[in-house]
Amino acid sequence: MTATENRSPAAGPGHPGSLEGLRVLDLSRVLAGPFCAMILADLGAEVIKVESPDGDDSRHFGPWYNGESAYYRLFNRSKYGVTMDLKDDGGRGRLLELARRSDVLIENFRPGVMDRLGLSAEHLMAENPRLVIVSITGFGQDGPLQKAPAYDLIAQAMSGLMSITGLRGGDPTRVGISIGDVIPGLYGAIAALAAINERHHTGRGQHIDVAMLDSLVSVLESVGMRALHGGRPVACGNDHAMSTPFSTYATGRGSIAIAIAGDRLFPRLTAALDRPEWLADERFSEQTRRNGFPGEFRAALEGALQSYTAEEAIELLSAHHVPVSKVHTVNEALESEHAAHRGAVATESDGFRTLASPLRLKGSVAPSPAPTLGQHNGMVDRWLSGPVRTGR
Structure with missing residues (x-):
């Protein structure tokens, strides 16, 4: 293997990768599929990123590191990279040969595109009945919205998520990351691994249909339950509709986040701020009652916090084991002592700093640089000389 074909190192001495031997074809672009x-x-897993000769669109997204997209590098780390023109008979033929020798194929084309390319799920699974295909789309492989274009913002808007995000009475607000892509990417990876395990029993792969909209609706948690059982959830800013205090609160200088769910922790707050009268106040003594007087309790709590700076309040409440935090910037979160201890930021072999995986298995793999466009084209013949997959 040449230097430009080098793979990522193993996670640790004596520990092969958890998914070693699993070959994945990644035909996807930008975020949801590449993240999966x-x-x-x-x-x-041995992941082969298959791009058109023009490359993934995200190669043109900033910020930049040594002339390369840091965005692309994050979501395509530790992958091989090859280029194929799937509109060309030769390119499709080589892709089919790779599919015969692979375990998982991930794609996020709009429904119908793979069919038009002659690479439908039915055709791929006829060539390799043990292949697991993960298709991630905006609205799924069927239904009235099947062909509609989807982006994260559209999925967030249609899921109801934006309607319960933002200030009370304010405009609907997008969550600050592309969660409409990230959640289906997570679901796609979980589904792929479940299907591989199922294949051990059935001997066959399957086509997995993951939709951005379905995925966001599925994580509406408490607001979804309230909507299904007689409620009409609305945005309430940093407050929690069912827990008080559970929000950001102003101190004498700066704001802090305090999170108390239920009644077990509430006496710690009253003791820390020397407010025993809150336990006797029928408006505040129990969680269900505090929820009925959020404005009144906010006024009482912020009044008690006015004699402290944010830092002093955090120190005081932490000493009483009250869940509390400063509202950190992203830079502060990535540069904190705890983030350093936990390894939240990883450094690749060329010095590129990236977001580390939170998965800490013995078989987790240290990240290696994402491939340059077509970097591993010379390895395709080697892969194609290997045996057709008969499963793991």
Whole structure:
């Protein structure tokens, strides 16, 4: 193997990657699919990123590191990279040969595109009945919205998520990351691993249909339950509709986050701030009652906090084991002592700093640089000379 074909190192001495031997074809672009495949690569799968000769659009997204997209590098780390023109008979033929020798194929084309390319799920599974295909789309492989274009913002808007995000009475607000892509990417990786395990029993793969909208609706948790059982959830800013105090609160200088759910922790707060009268106040003594007087309790709590700076309040409440925090910037979160201890930021072999995987298995793999466009084209013939997959 040449220097430009080098793979990521094993996670630790004597520990092969958890998914070693699993071959994944990543035909996807930008975020949801590449993120799904990245998770599998982080766990040691052999992931082959298949791009058009023009490359993944995200290669043109900033910020930049030594002339390369840091965005692309994050979601395509630890992968091999090859280029194929799937509109060309030769390119499709080589892709089919790779599919015969692979375990998982991930794609996020709009429904119908793979069919038009002659690479439908039915055709791929006829060529390799043990292949697991993960298709991630905006609205799924069927239904009235099947062909509609989808982006994270559209999925967030349609899921109801934006309607319960933002200030009370304010405009609907997008969550600050592309969660409409990230959640289906997570679901896709989970589904792929479940299907591989199922294949051990059935001997066959399957086509997995993951939709951005379905995925976001599924994580609406408490607000979804309230909507299904007679409620009409609305945005309430940093407050929690069912827990008080559970929000950000102003001190004499700066704001802090305090999170108390239920009644077990509430006496700690009253003791820390020397407010025993709150336990006797029928408006505040129990969680269900505090929820009925959120404005009144906020006024009482912020009044008690006015004699402290944010730092002093955090020190005081922490000493009483009250869940509390400063509202950190992203830079502060990534540069904190705890983040350093936990290894939240990883450094690749060329000095590129990236977000580390939170998965800490013995078989997790340290990240290696994402491939340059077509970097591993010379390895395709080697892969194609290997045996057709008969499963793991």
